[in-house]
Amino acid sequence: xxxxxxxxxxxxxxxxxxxxxxxxxxxxxxxxxxxxxxxxxxxxxxxxxxxxxxxxxxxxxxxxxxxxxxxxxxxxxxxxxxxxxxxxxxxxxxxxxxxxxxxxxxxxxxxxxxxxxxxxxxxxxxxxxxxxxxxxxxxxxxxxxxxxxxxxxxxxxxxxxxxxxxxxxxxxxxxxxxxxxxxxxxxxxxxxxxxxxxxxxxxxxxxxxxxxxxxxxxxxxxxxxxxxxxxxxxxxxxxxxxxxxxxxxxxxxxxxxxxxxxxxxxxxxxxxxxxxxxxxxxxxxxxxxxxxxxxxxxxxxxxxxxxxxxxxxxxxxxxxxxxxxxxxxxxxxxxxxxxxxxxxxxxxxxxxxxxxxxxxxxxxxxxxxxxxxxxxxxxxxxxxxxxxxxxxxxxxxxxxxxxxxxxxxxxxxxxxxxxxxxxxxxxxxxxxxxxxxxxxxxxxxxxxxxxxxxxxxxxxxxxxxxxxxxxxxxxxxxx
Ligand SMILES: [Zn+2]
Numbered sequence: 001x002x003x004x005x006x007x008x009x010x011x012x013x014x015x016x017x018x019x020x021x022x023x024x025x026x027x028x029x030x031x032x033x034x035x036x037x038x039x040x041x042x043x044x045x046x047x048x049x050x051x052x053x054x055x056x057x058x059x060x061x062x063x064x065x066x067x068x069x070x071x072x073x074x075x076x077x078x079x080x081x082x083x084x085x086x087x088x089x090x091x092x093x094x095x096x097x098x099x100x101x102x103x104x105x106x107x108x109x110x111x112x113x114x115x116x117x118x119x120x121x122x123x124x125x126x127x128x129x130x131x132x133x134x135x136x137x138x139x140x141x142x143x144x145x146x147x148x149x150x151x152x153x154x155x156x157x158x159x160x161x162x163x164x165x166x167x168x169x170x171x172x173x174x175x176x177x178x179x180x181x182x183x184x185x186x187x188x189x190x191x192x193x194x195x196x197x198x199x200x201x202x203x204x205x206x207x208x209x210x211x212x213x214x215x216x217x218x219x220x221x222x223x224x225x226x227x228x229x230x231x232x233x234x235x236x237x238x239x240x241x242x243x244x245x246x247x248x249x250x251x252x253x254x255x256x257x258x259x260x261x262x263x264x265x266x267x268x269x270x271x272x273x274x275x276x277x278x279x280x281x282x283x284x285x286x287x288x289x290x291x292x293x294x295x296x297x298x299x300x301x302x303x304x305x306x307x308x309x310x311x312x313x314x315x316x317x318x319x320x321x322x323x324x325x326x327x328x329x330x331x332x333x334x335x336x337x338x339x340x341x342x343x344x345x346x347x348x349x350x351x352x353x354x355x356x357x358x359x360x361x362x363x364x365x366x367x368x369x370x371x372x373x374x375x376x377x378x379x380x381x382x383x384x385x386x387x388x389x390x391x392x393x394x395x396x397x398x399x400x401x402x403x404x405x406x407x408x409x410x411x412x413x414x415x416x417x418x419x420x421x422x423x424x425x426x427x428x429x430x431x432x433x434x435x436x437x438x439x440x441x442x443x444x445x446x447x448x449x450x451x452x453x454x455x456x457x458x459x460x461x462x463x464x465x466x467x468x469x470x471x472x473x474x475x476x477x478x479x
Pocket of ligand 1: 430431432433436462463464465466467
């Protein structure tokens with residue numbers, strides 16, 4: 001048994017050191033590993049399988065709204081990047097440059113895409129001519145590179161995987177509607193599939209995307225009380241179109257600029273899953289995103305008939321559309337239990353000779369460790385039911401955690417005290433001035449997360465300056 005315990009003992013307790021706990025889980029659950037390329041990670045099969053499920057589910061939801069996938073080059077000539085002033089200023093500190101092609105120095109250096117607005121604008125400028133060509137609702141799955149100074153697996157790496165949607169529309173109203181539509185796709189995906197509750201809202205001007213007219217965001221709260229920006233959707237108005245000359249002949253035969261949007265979600269959502277649901281035994285995956293939903297672990301598997309029955313059950317569950325594996329390795333059951341827990345597999349089925357004799361199997365939930373004895377004949381229906389309950393409970397637990405860690409501040413003193421002592425979201429009224437936003441960051445160490453769509457009036461005055469308030473804002477320390 002001493003050996004069985006080792007896998008779990010080597011994880012730091014999350015209450016002791018959350019950052020170290022996170023690193024331990026990433027490593028022990030074999031999600032990714034460090035590489036010789038500084039700031040970049042190797043995503044291992046267990047991590048990549050989660051990303052594949054994120055991709056499948058998001059892609060399906062995108063396509064239901066009319067999105068088509070395309071692919072653009074990974075390099076951006078400097079002159080192309082320079083065309084939109086705010087955009088280039090926003091990204092300049094973190095772009096990586098290619099200066100040579102083979103042994104020759106390039107006449108014009110090119111950056112590795114930190115995001116592809118410029119490439120899509122260049123493409124659309126040539127591709128869109130008439131109102132009949134609109135709307136264009138394109139998306140690409142790719143990696144981007146941002147030269148981050150400090151990096152953490154999944155949360156912040158120099159190269160990361162994402163999708164970036166880029167759309168072009170004939171009218172401002174249509175672009176705004178698409179921006180909100182995609183934010184809602186992200187929000188529903190987070191809540192329904194990842195069991196992560198989100199706050200939907202708008203970024204302040206200070207926090208919005210470089211070159212955007214408006215940035216909308218979904219913000220989630222991690223177990224340690226820090227916020228994570230989980231997906232963003234930007235309305236560019238016609239700013240990029242004017243900078244890149246993306247025009248179309250409208251029905252009235254006049255030339256007009258298109259209105260554009262962009263929206264993205266990244267591999268950092270894997271980090272969010274870890275930090276919202278994980279516990280001191282490791283990862284806990286929501287059933288709908290888990291690459292393996294069920295691990296069958298035989299007890300006394302050397303005894304006649306045990307493996308045979310386990311394989312039979314595996315086949316039945318797979319046939320019912322469940323993602324199931326059987327651990328028939330030589331390791332002890334205790335070791336297999338802790339491995340299954342570490343990897344966050346939502347349920348395990350324990351099956352021994354006595355169970356088989358009684359015609360039952362034991363289902364154990366990963367999140368609560370609740371044990372449910374079920375008849376083998378009804379196992380497929382029962383497990384499916386347990387997985388659905390677990391999915392639902394995980395969302396509700398995360399929602400309760402967020403609600404218990406969301407605080408209202410009416411005065412500056414209250415704000416300071418909460419920011420110092422209580423990790424979580426702080427809701428407070430704001431006058432709309434960037435001076436106050438800057439001062440709050442400077443004095444209290446939190447940033448504005450979003451102006452939520454669902455507004456609540458906590459008082460009449462700005463929490464910082466006391467002038468009339470215009471909006472309620474979520475504040476917090478963020479990843
Ligand atoms: Zn103020």
